[in-house]
Amino acid sequence: PGEYARFTPDLATGEYRVELHDETPFEGDPGFFVRVRHSLGDDTIWIEPAKSRTVGVFHFDEGTDGFVEILAKDSRGHVIADAVSFMRVDQET
DSSP states (O other): OOOEEEEOOOBOSEEEEEEEOTTOOOOSSOEEEEEEEETTEEEEEEEOTTTOOEEEEEEEOSBSSOEEEEEEEEEESOOOOOOEEEEEOOOOO
């Protein structure tokens, strides 16, 4: 409780889909909160990796002000902080 892992990417301004990395192993049926700081504020989202690894789509400003934290407090099962993916979704094709 009270522990967390923070992922702070250096991003260009834009919309990003935030997901737990596909290769992260999760045993059993874990669930935990993920806190996302983005350009519009903070959101705390309950994640159950067995159901979905997608945290959501958020707008981030340029630089390292935004972050994703995997929160251990109130978690269910073993929480592994391995990797978080930030995939740009608003790029022009």
